[in-house]
Amino acid sequence: MKGMTRYSIFSLVRNAIGYHEGWPRAWRSPEPRETYDVIVIGGGGHGLATAYYLAKEHGITNVAVLEKSWLGGGNTGRNTTIVRSNYLWDESAALYEKSLQLFEGMTPDINFNIMLSQRGVINLAHNLHDLRELTRRVGAIRLNGIDSEVLNTQQVKAMVPILNCQPDARYPVLGASLQRRAGVARHDAIAWGLARAADARGVDIIQNCEVTGILRDGGRVTGVETTRGTIRAPKVGIVVAGHTSVLAAMAGIRLPIQSHPLQAMVSEPVKPVIDTVVMSGAVHVYVSQSDRGELLLGAGIDGFNSYAPRGSLPVIEQQMAACLELFPIFSRLRVMRTWGGIVDVCPDASPIIGKTPVEGLYINGGWGTGGFKATPGSGWVFAHTMAQDRPHPLNEPFALERFTTGALIDEHGAAAVAH
Amino acid sequence: MLLISCPWCGARDETEFSCGGEAHIARPADPNALSDAEWADYLFMRKNTRGPYLERWVHTAGCRRWFNVARDTVTNEITAVYKMGAKPPRARAKASRRKR
Ligand SMILES: Cc1cc2nc3c(=O)[nH]c(=O)nc-3n(C[C@H](O)[C@H](O)[C@H](O)COP(=O)(O)OP(=O)(O)OC[C@H]3O[C@@H](n4cnc5c(N)ncnc54)[C@H](O)[C@@H]3O)c2cc1C
Ligand SMILES: [Zn+2]
Numbered sequence: 288m289k290g291m292t293r294y295s296i297f298s299l300v301r302n303a304i305g306y307h308e309g310w311p312r313a314w315r316s317p318e319p320r321e322t323y324d325v326i327v328i329g330g331g332g333h334g335l336a337t338a339y340y341l342a343k344e345h346g347i348t349n350v351a352v353l354e355k356s357w358l359g360g361g362n363t364g365r366n367t368t369i370v371r372s373n374y375l376w377d378e379s380a381a382l383y384e385k386s387l388q389l390f391e392g393m394t395p396d397i398n399f400n401i402m403l404s405q406r407g408v409i410n411l412a413h414n415l416h417d418l419r420e421l422t423r424r425v426g427a428i429r430l431n432g433i434d435s436e437v438l439n440t441q442q443v444k445a446m447v448p449i450l451n452c453q454p455d456a457r458y459p460v461l462g463a464s465l466q467r468r469a470g471v472a473r474h475d476a477i478a479w480g481l482a483r484a485a486d487a488r489g490v491d492i493i494q495n496c497e498v499t500g501i502l503r504d505g506g507r508v509t510g511v512e513t514t515r516g517t518i519r520a521p522k523v524g525i526v527v528a529g530h531t532s533v534l535a536a537m538a539g540i541r542l543p544i545q546s547h548p549l550q551a552m553v554s555e556p557v558k559p560v561i562d563t564v565v566m567s568g569a570v571h572v573y574v575s576q577s578d579r580g581e582l583l584l585g586a587g588i589d590g591f592n593s594y595a596p597r598g599s600l601p602v603i604e605q606q607m608a609a610c611l612e613l614f615p616i617f618s619r620l621r622v623m624r625t626w627g628g629i630v631d632v633c634p635d636a637s638p639i640i641g642k643t644p645v646e647g648l649y650i651n652g653g654w655g656t657g658g659f660k661a662t663p664g665s666g667w668v669f670a671h672t673m674a675q676d677r678p679h680p681l682n683e684p685f686a687l688e689r690f691t692t693g694a695l696i697d698e699h700g701a702a703a704v705a706h
Numbered sequence: 707m708l709l710i711s712c713p714w715c716g717a718r719d720e721t722e723f724s725c726g727g728e729a730h731i732a733r734p735a736d737p738n739a740l741s742d743a744e745w746a747d748y749l750f751m752r753k754n755t756r757g758p759y760l761e762r763w764v765h766t767a768g769c770r771r772w773f774n775v776a777r778d779t780v781t782n783e784i785t786a787v788y789k790m791g792a793k794p795p796r797a798r799a800k801a802s803r804r805k806r
Contacts, residue, residue: 532754543750591725594756691746
């Protein structure tokens with residue numbers, strides 16, 4: 288890690304003496320070279336994690352990450368930061384659990400505090416069917432060795448006193464599932480920390496560089512056309528979230544992905560009122576409280592395709608109405624900001640990670656509404672896939688071919704709410 | 707928020723409608739004759755265009771009839787609404803130019 292200042296209590300003290308004016312920048316801003324061994328398109332969390340693990344696990348450091356805008360300005364910086372691994376199917380459970388474990392070790396690994404807060408995630412059941420389904424799910428998840436438990440109404444009330452658990456509530460709380468190791472992490476820190484750690488291992492991170500074409504020779508990829516010129520590489524990975532279909536089309540590849548706006552919002556800051564994450568799949572609401580005191584609320588996707596990262600007002604009205612039924616105490620709070628990001632949704636709500644019909648071209652996308660929690664795991668398996676030119680057993684089931692074979696991994700239910 | 711003109715009921719709020727996705731995907735005449743890859747293409751693969759897009763909508767909370775819409779997926783501007791079975795606007799524009 289040449290040239291990189293190690294962040295520690297000592298560097299903090301040292302820099303405090305200099306009024307914090309002496310901090311070096313966290314990563315270089317190099318001009319793109321003409322050729323690389325690997326190009327990663329997209330400087331979100333997944334692209335940066337891919338580059339980091341290519342360097343760390345596979346010794347491939349002649350890598351460029353090309354980002355059309357600024358680092359982490361896509362869904363990485365727009366999401367509600369819930370991390371968990373309580374997915375139903377074995378394939379997903381293994382992948383998301385790998386990711387959660389990488390998150391648990393990430394702060395020391397990249398020497399950057401990602402502020403992982405394992406405050407638990409609660410999924411509510413509002414009717415008998417919800418409760419039966421959730422109980423079955425908890426059983427399946429535990430069989431995969433992942434922590435998960437069922438709570439009754441009193442236990443939920445004890446953990447979340449502000450939740451309306453009256454029997455005559457519009458959405459009565461009959462019980463809930465809880466993953467205690469789940470929680471939230473700091474999204475910007477993950478983008479910046481991974482960028483810094485990848486850069487320190489020699490990766491070129493190039494911002495304001497939009498890929499406009501994918502170069503091929505016969506059935507092989509040879510590089511990309513960008514707004515900063517032609518850049519060549521024998522291996523190219525597409526990791527662009529909402530724009531996955533657009534980039535794939537540049538190489539003549541059709542995907543089963545639809546892009547939708549997904550919205551979230553924060554309230555004005557208040558004193559701590561909720562110290563866990565509460566989600567309700569049935570009414571499409573989830574709530575956590577940020578360190579600044581804002582309530583962070585998530586909504587559902589717009590029902591139509593769109594690349595306009597705003598989203599429609601009716602979606603927010605609907606989620607807010609449901610939210611106030613669950614948390615009447617929020618009714619006087621003002622909403623400070625709402626925003627949207629473009630998410631890439633697959634028919635089975637599972638990602639596509641693997642090779643494509645074009646040799647040397649790889650895709651990692653379709654994470655839809657729930658890919659933040661997968662950031663390190665996604666980068667880890669994708670780096671393996673690109674380095675070895677074959678998938679890791681963890682991402683093998685997530686190949687594009689599953690839409691031809693029919694071996695879908697249906698996680699619509701496990702996604703609980705929007706993620 | 708979208709204001710959508712149902713061909714039968716006129717301009718209504720987006721919340722009255724449901725989107726049915728990409729338009730003009732013809733159901734294969736003989737599904738049994740398709741390979742797995744062709745079937746996957748029909749069933750799952752979509753253009754998901756960034757820009758002018760042709761899609762189907764249904765007036766769920768109104769007349770419950772289906773129709774086609776031409777909408778830009780970046781600006782959300784609706785440039786045409788046309789009935790099921792009708793040709794898309796660009797094809798129609800070409801045809802009328804040819805007539806003239
Ligand atoms: C409102 C909202 C809430 C969410 N909440 C959660 C949650 O609580 N938990 C969870 O697990 N997930 C959540 N998600 C989903 C999650 O954010 C995404 O699945 C994940 O961030 C995708 O990661 P990424 O790094 O690949 O995407 P991004 O951060 O979007 O990165 C993709 C990058 O590619 C770049 N790019 C695009 N086109 C090009 C091009 N042509 N050339 C170069 N670069 C290009 C973009 O600028 C972008 O920076 C949420 C998403 C949203 C929008
Ligand atoms: Zn109508």
